[in-house]
Amino acid sequence: MSLSREMCDARAREAADAAAQATLANVRDRELRSEAAWRAMSDRIRDTEKAREKRDAERAASRAVETATH
Template identity: 70%
Template sequence: MALTREYCDDRARDAAEAASLATLDNVRRRELRSEAAWREMSDRIRQTENARSIREAQRRAEQALIARESQPATD
């Protein structure tokens, strides 16, 4: 199963809620570490998605330029 930002964000919220409800310090710390890890994964996914979008836009622009240049000139 591929991780999604939404899944990671949901797990981070769950961990944050569990941390706020924890009565034991070690459990609270564990849940806070879990929250941080899920948020980091979500951030990485977001960065990857942004980079992919930029690459795709550049590729489309290059293809459009090539298509324009390959058309015969009309005078």
């Protein structure tokens, strides 16, 4: 299964809500750790998407230069 930023963000929100509703400290801490992990996964996906977009743009520019010079 492939993770999406939307799914990771949704899980992070769910964990944050569960942490806010928790009455036990250990449950709240667990949910806060879960939220942090989901947010970190979302951030990594975003960074990967941005890097891919930059790489694709650089390749397209390189191809345009090659085409123009030939």
